[in-house]
Amino acid sequence: MTAGPPAHHDGYLHETALYDSDEELVALVEHFVQEGLEAGEPTLLTFDQPTLELLHDAIDDLDGVLLPPSPGRKANPAGALTQLRRRFTELVRSGATGIRVIGDVPHRGTGAPWEAWLRYEAAVNGALAEFPLWGVCTYDRRITPPDVVEDVLATHPFVMEPEGGRRRNGRFVEPSAFLRARPPGPLLGDGDDGPPDVDRRGVTPAEARAVVVAAGQALPDDALARLRLVVSETVANARVHGAGEVRLRLWTGIDRTVVVVSDEGGGPADPCVGLLPATDDPLADGGRGLWMAHQLCTDISLAYGDGFSVRMALDART
Amino acid sequence: MSPSIGGMGRAEEIASARGCGLHDHLCWSFASDDELAAVATDFLADGLEAGLRVGIIVPGDPAAARARLHGLGDVEALVADGRLIVDPVAERYADGRPFVPAEQLARCEEALDEALADGFAGLRIVADVSPLVVDPECRATFARYEQLVGRLIAERPFSALCAYDRRLVAPETLRELACVHPLTPTGLVPFALAAGDGDRVVLRGELDVAGATLFARALASLPDPTAAGVPIEIDAQGLEFADHRALLLLERHARDRGMRIVVRGAPPIVARVAELLELPSVEVEVAA
Numbered sequence: 001m002t003a004g005p006p007a008h009h010d011g012y013l014h015e016t017a018l019y020d021s022d023e024e025l026v027a028l029v030e031h032f033v034q035e036g037l038e039a040g041e042p043t044l045l046t047f048d049q050p051t052l053e054l055l056h057d058a059i060d061d062l063d064g065v066l067l068p069p070s071p072g073r074k075a076n077p078a079g080a081l082t083q084l085r086r087r088f089t090e091l092v093r094s095g096a097t098g099i100r101v102i103g104d105v106p107h108r109g110t111g112a113p114w115e116a117w118l119r120y121e122a123a124v125n126g127a128l129a130e131f132p133l134w135g136v137c138t139y140d141r142r143i144t145p146p147d148v149v150e151d152v153l154a155t156h157p158f159v160m161e162p163e164g165g166r167r168r169n170g171r172f173v174e175p176s177a178f179l180r181a182r183p184p185g186p187l188l189g190d191g192d193d194g195p196p197d198v199d200r201r202g203v204t205p206a207e208a209r210a211v212v213v214a215a216g217q218a219l220p221d222d223a224l225a226r227l228r229l230v231v232s233e234t235v236a237n238a239r240v241h242g243a244g245e246v247r248l249r250l251w252t253g254i255d256r257t258v259v260v261v262s263d264e265g266g267g268p269a270d271p272c273v274g275l276l277p278a279t280d281d282p283l284a285d286g287g288r289g290l291w292m293a294h295q296l297c298t299d300i301s302l303a304y305g306d307g308f309s310v311r312m313a314l315d316a317r318t
Numbered sequence: 319m320s321p322s323i324g325g326m327g328r329a330e331e332i333a334s335a336r337g338c339g340l341h342d343h344l345c346w347s348f349a350s351d352d353e354l355a356a357v358a359t360d361f362l363a364d365g366l367e368a369g370l371r372v373g374i375i376v377p378g379d380p381a382a383a384r385a386r387l388h389g390l391g392d393v394e395a396l397v398a399d400g401r402l403i404v405d406p407v408a409e410r411y412a413d414g415r416p417f418v419p420a421e422q423l424a425r426c427e428e429a430l431d432e433a434l435a436d437g438f439a440g441l442r443i444v445a446d447v448s449p450l451v452v453d454p455e456c457r458a459t460f461a462r463y464e465q466l467v468g469r470l471i472a473e474r475p476f477s478a479l480c481a482y483d484r485r486l487v488a489p490e491t492l493r494e495l496a497c498v499h500p501l502t503p504t505g506l507v508p509f510a511l512a513a514g515d516g517d518r519v520v521l522r523g524e525l526d527v528a529g530a531t532l533f534a535r536a537l538a539s540l541p542d543p544t545a546a547g548v549p550i551e552i553d554a555q556g557l558e559f560a561d562h563r564a565l566l567l568l569e570r571h572a573r574d575r576g577m578r579i580v581v582r583g584a585p586p587i588v589a590r591v592a593e594l595l596e597l598p599s600v601e602v603e604v605a606a
Binding site for chain 1: 508524526527528559561562563566585586587590591594595
């Protein structure tokens with residue numbers, strides 16, 4: 001039913017499959033896994049626990065399949081990407097010439113922050129390009145909001161057809177351009193954000209920390225500590241790498257506190273920065289502040305245009 | 319509770335030099351002879367009461383310094399009794415010769431042993447060594463010496479106030495030397511990294527990008543582990559903030575010296591960042 005990667009395809013084949021029923025998903029996964037076993041290719045499943053159980057019940061040979069080390073369903077995109085790259089590197093090093101991955105990606109319909117996972121979907125096109133990888137990102141159309149489906153189509157070069165076969169996706173947008181052009185959504189949720197509760201210009205990291213602590217008294221200790229850290233790191237970045245005045249704005253919502261740190265510069269050249277550490281060298285100077293923020297925030301997005309800003313949200317219950 | 323170094327001596331920001339203990343190591347700055355005399359009197363008066371031999375070491379004429387210490391009582395009698403020493407820097411420190419930390423430390427210890435042999439409970443010193451640190455080249459060496467003194471202070475009944483003359487010493491030098499003292503005047507430096515007894519080190523305050531160079535220099539001033547394979551133990555109960563750069567600096571320091579660092583009593587968020595960074599040579603434990 002599904003076609004393997006074309007023989008001449010090099011590197012990462014990033015494909016999406018939209019399904020409308022459990023049966024469809026089972027058939028899809030079964031064929032994918034079967035082919036992988038026959039080809040001697042390691043296969044990873046990245047579904048959540050309930051879906052994995054469904055698949056285990058329905059498919060016989062699933063035990064022969066590799067699962068990624070369990071990040072738990074609260075895994076953040078940056079953590080997931082780092083772990084996948086590490087896993088793929090190990091597999092290639094131990095001789096794999098083809099790797100398969102299939103799984104659901106979290107989104108608003110599954111209760112996850114979509115902006116962060118969308119950036120992940122855009123970023124993997126580049127971040128996983130070096131691996132001999134066939135990755136299928138599955139989305140359950142029954143619970144996926146239409147705007148998310150639009151975004152999914154914009155970030156996957158290939159779409160799997162229901163009857164098998166594959167089409168090159170005409171709606172794919174080059175990831176860098178897609179992310180740069182994406183308008184920032186509301187910060188506090190669906191409603192209008194209103195003016196910030198705090199608006200400071202020309203802040204130092206120490207001043208920023210004091211602002212966060214003063215404003216974040218309603219947050220649990222762990223969430224407040226995380227917010228304080230990521231804001232300090234982001235302000236430090238803005239002062240070191242950014243240009244002009246560094247501005248901090250903070251909104252306190254019912255269950256969520258949002259901080260936007262902006263500077264007047266053009267922002268990082270690569271809008272996917274932060275999803276991976278800037279460098280693999282553990283001792284290289286800096287370059288990990290934004291990656292930290294991606295790991296520790298509930299949701300995070302970057303916005304270009306009229307300067308550059310990093311928008312960070314911490315939920316009270318994270 | 320102020321974090322302590324192996325149970326001895328305080329580590330915090332202070333507003334005065336009064337009420338200091340047997341194992342306290344302070345940094346202070348001044349811009350007039352009277353200012354120095356006032357803080358010295360505060361520090362030494364308590365020492366006299368505690369049965370310590372006390373002393374002050376100054377660059378200029380000791381007689382002038384003696385005259386300003388009248389707040390301690392009958393200065394001439396104190397000197398005659400051996401309870402108070404007032405000496406020039408030239409006599410107590412290497413005059414004209416290059417400053418060698420280990421040698422100077424030995425002189426400190428000799429003076430302490432003498433005080434104990436003479437029946438005192440210990441030794442307490444105010445030292446104005448500003449002329450020795452005016453040259454920026456001397457900064458790093460002197461900081462290393464301060465750490466060795468810090469260890470002696472933590473291990474034996476020796477307490478010291480290191481006074482720096484703001485008229486002579488550049489602000490950057492003052493900050494660099496201040497941050498290797500467990501006790502510093504409020505607001506002078508964002509953190510302190512000071513050697514305690516054995517392989518223990520106390521770390522308090524906030525570590526961010528603004529203080530990164532200062533922190534790197536403070537790390538460079540730390541003594542080596544007492545034996546090969548022994549980790550440096552950092553008491554971080556007083557650590558209020560650390561960004562990822564600070565943890566990378568710890569890793570680099572440990573890696574460059576072929577040793578390990580264990581950080582104890584750190585805030586949970588610091589342990590979390592360390593976990594994400596996966597540092598091979600640094601282990602971070604959370605406060606119990």
